[in-house]
Amino acid sequence: MAEQQMYLTSHCEPCEDCVQEEWQSIRDGELFWEGYEHCPRYEVYACDDGRGVPPPWIRERIVAREGTVHLPVGGPDGVPVALLRRVYGLSIAEVAAARRTGYRATPVEARYLSLPTP
Template sequence: MTEQRMYAVLHCEPCDECAHDDRQFIEDGQLSWESSYVCTRYDVRWSGRGRGVPPLPVRERIVEREGTVHLPVGGFGGVPIALLRQVYGLTVAEVVAARKAGYRATPVEARYLSGPTP
């Protein structure tokens, strides 16, 4: 379930003063994320937090900053197909493609999908 808090509602064009802070982590055994946005020029602030895979724009910024990890899917040593479907909500066609080519996950997602966390 996603929780979001909005502190101000103003129009803001992206500028040099806009700053995003996005992160993923594993909390209580669940994949989680946080995102915040601040623009000092227009005094806009936004933050969001949730469980599971972050919204696409947040995930894209994390991938841009941290890159991805290639994970094999299914079979011995691969990410279980059922887990991949549960976490990402993939269609059967997307699972078939991931089974053939593997799946690109963020480093935190890769840790989460690869096994239990200490």
């Protein structure tokens, strides 16, 4: 499950000067995400980060920018079902659907899910 830490919560209404950046990384075998917002007009900064899969609004922006990678689920060449459930917290029905159609992960999530498990 994702852990999240908020550094600053106040922010202006988004304007044309606002800058938003989101990214994911793998550090020490763990999946992390970060989000950064800056409004130079009102001198507002907001940083947010956490471990695991990012919140939906951050993940949506990453997917819009970087796209997704289609991963097979289960079987000898697929992502292990237990790993998929642990990382994303999927229900049994969601896992069954992923076994049939595969799973769409961000490029960083795909690398993380493909790492050898100890």
